[in-house]
Amino acid sequence: MNTNSTADRIRRQLSSVDPAAHITDDELARSRNRSLAAMQPATEVLPEADGIAVPGETSTYPAPTKLSERRPRRARIILMSAAAAAVVAALIAGDVIGLAGWRGGATAQAAEVLNNAAQMTIKTTDPKVLPGQYLRIKSTNVWASYTSEQDGSEYRWLDTEKSDMYIPADRSGEWVWQRSGRVPTTFFDAKSKAYAQKQDIKPSPELLRARSGAFYGGPGSWTAADLSKPPRDPYRLLNSIYKQTLGRGQSVDGEALVFIADLLRTGLVPADLRAALYKAAAMIPGVTVTEGQANLDGRTGVAIGRLEEGPAQTRQELIIDPKTGLLIGERSVLSQAQIGFPAGTATTWTAIETSVSNTAP
Amino acid sequence: MxxxxxxxxxxxxxxxxxxxxxxxxxxxxxxxxxxxxxxxxxxxxxxxxxxxxxxxxxxxxHDRSASRSADLLGALRAERRDSAPAQDSAVQEALERLSPDDREVLLLTYWDGFTPREVSDLLNTSATAVRMRLHRARKALGHLIQTQPQAEGAEL
Structure with missing residues (x-):
């Protein structure tokens, strides 16, 4: 190569002022670990061509957090043999005949709460968003952070982010999204607290605006999801969910409930579909009342959940206000201590509240 | 993964x-x-x-209140304060004086190692426009750092 060429000379000059020229391996390793931890396998199930596509739950709400990518126990395990999967795949080719219904369902107590909530939901009409108004979805989101340094020391805590989204009546209009940024809020040991303080993690509040909800330049998956499409018949709805989540997660039933929770927490689900989702949850084997008086973000409801018995040892729960049938939120709770998080920790939760607003920030 | x-x-x-x-x-x-x-x-x-x-x-x-070029210049200045020898500041100043679009094409090419085709995909412009900007930026940079501009290398 001709070292006198302009291109080469400029290359040399520019590399001499490259701010990234002296990045240490430690610095790279730290970021690598953190962005690995940000990749959350539970959301693999979301984008789907048919049936339900969960709208941009992606950016608004943290999905169940992967605690540590390097922890083999947390790897996603498909428990089915190939032969079993083939049979199941044949069964669920359509949503009329499928996994739903014939393998048992939720406990009687859980089914009662869910079916009552569905009855109340079906009777309510969603507040109408008139032209010029916004559907406002306010949420508190918590999820786990876990990091380890090269010397093997490990740190963990929970982060909180408040989110406030304004969706215009005309969904192709400008959406507004206020995010508080993540702030470490809950610690389980002094070492991690000191570590987080030393990192000086400052929340970076954001006020985002995007037509059609295409925040971060995404394909606008919020609006891409056509929530009028999924079946309102709970049996067919559940089959269509199984069809989409099959082979993901640690069990077909666990993943189906995760799917329902993910969809509900968007706050975008119309009343008739919410009711159908409740009824579908009532048909999932292993679903039970896990806490009669569950507190989420200061509101109390009944926790309906399902324990994942596999390596995850996690309980996915929906928290429902039994008086109104309204969803308070959802959470994912560790049923045994894991990588320093005590048993009972809700490593991810989202509490939502929807209303109609005349104005947006 | x-x-x-x-x-x-x-x-x-x-x-x-x-x-x-x-x-x-x-x-x-x-x-x-x-x-x-x-x-x-x-x-x-x-x-x-x-x-x-x-x-x-x-x-x-990211931080809509601070423009991206301000961030970039901030990063450059910080770097200069930290470690850069004197001759580098001429390059930095020259960079700062480029138009933001030309600078971005230049830096995507030289710092981030993208081909013109990739730069055009990333910036949603034509490959021709990218080559033009790159040509312009190199030339301007050459002038600004007061060295003899040479024939444009076509090896990119």
Missing amino acids: AAHTASHDRIYRYFRRRTADAATAEDLCSEVFRIAWEKLAGSGELSVMVLFGVAKNVLRN
């Missing part, structure tokens, strides 16, 4: 070059992988270019 292995370091450097400090770069980088994973995991293997598309948008949304 493969996409992460293949792209993380490049994306981190991309942010490190365009934001004020390591902590910001780390934040934005993890945001990219979170978004990519959640939004795009179902749509096939994530290519480096798809991830950079997300990275570009994350950067654009």
Whole structure:
């Protein structure tokens, strides 16, 4: 190569002022670990061509957090043999005949709460968003952070982010999204607290605006999801969910409930579909009342959940206000201590509240 | 996961070059992988270019009150304060005087190692426009740092 060429000379000059020229391996390793931890396998199930596509739950709400990518126990395990999967795949080719219904369902107590909530939901009409108004979805989101340094020391805590989204009546209009940024809020040991303080993690509040909800330049998956499409018949709805989540997660039933929770927490689900989702949850084997008086973000409801018995040892729960049938939120709770998080920790939760607003920030 | 292995370091450097400090770069980088994973995991293997598309948008949304070029210049100045020998400041000043568009094409090419085709994909412009800007930026930089501009190398 001709070292006198302009291109080469400029290359040399520019590399001499490259701010990234002296990045240490430690610095790279730290970021690598953190962005690995940000990749959350539970959301693999979301984008789907048919049936339900969960709208941009992606950016608004943290999905169940992967605690540590390097922890083999947390790897996603498909428990089915190939032969079993083939049979199941044949069964669920359509949503009329499928996994739903014939393998048992939720406990009687859980089914009662869910079916009552569905009855109340079906009777309510969603507040109408008139032209010029916004559907406002306010949420508190918590999820786990876990990091380890090269010397093997490990740190963990929970982060909180408040989110406030304004969706215009005309969904192709400008959406507004206020995010508080993540702030470490809950610690389980002094070492991690000191570590987080030393990192000086400052929340970076954001006020985002995007037509059609295409925040971060995404394909606008919020609006891409056509929530009028999924079946309102709970049996067919559940089959269509199984069809989409099959082979993901640690069990077909666990993943189906995760799917329902993910969809509900968007706050975008119309009343008739919410009711159908409740009824579908009532048909999932292993679903039970896990806490009669569950507190989420200061509101109390009944926790309906399902324990994942596999390596995850996690309980996915929906928290429902039994008086109104309204969803308070959802959470994912560790049923045994894991990588320093005590048993009972809700490593991810989202509490939502929807209303109609005349104005947006 | 493969996409992460293949792209993380490049994306981190991309942010490190365009934001004020390591902590910001780390934040934005993890945001990219979170978004990519959640939004795009179902749509096939994530290519480096798809991830950079997300990275570009994350950067654009990052702290809307501070313009991106201000960030870039801030990073350059910080670097200069830290370590740069005197002769480098001429290059930095020359960079600062380029138009933001020309500068970005130049830096995507030389710092981030993109081909003109990739730069045009990333910036949603034609490859011809990218080559023109690159030509212009190199020429301007050559003048600004007061060395003899030479025949344009075509080896990019």
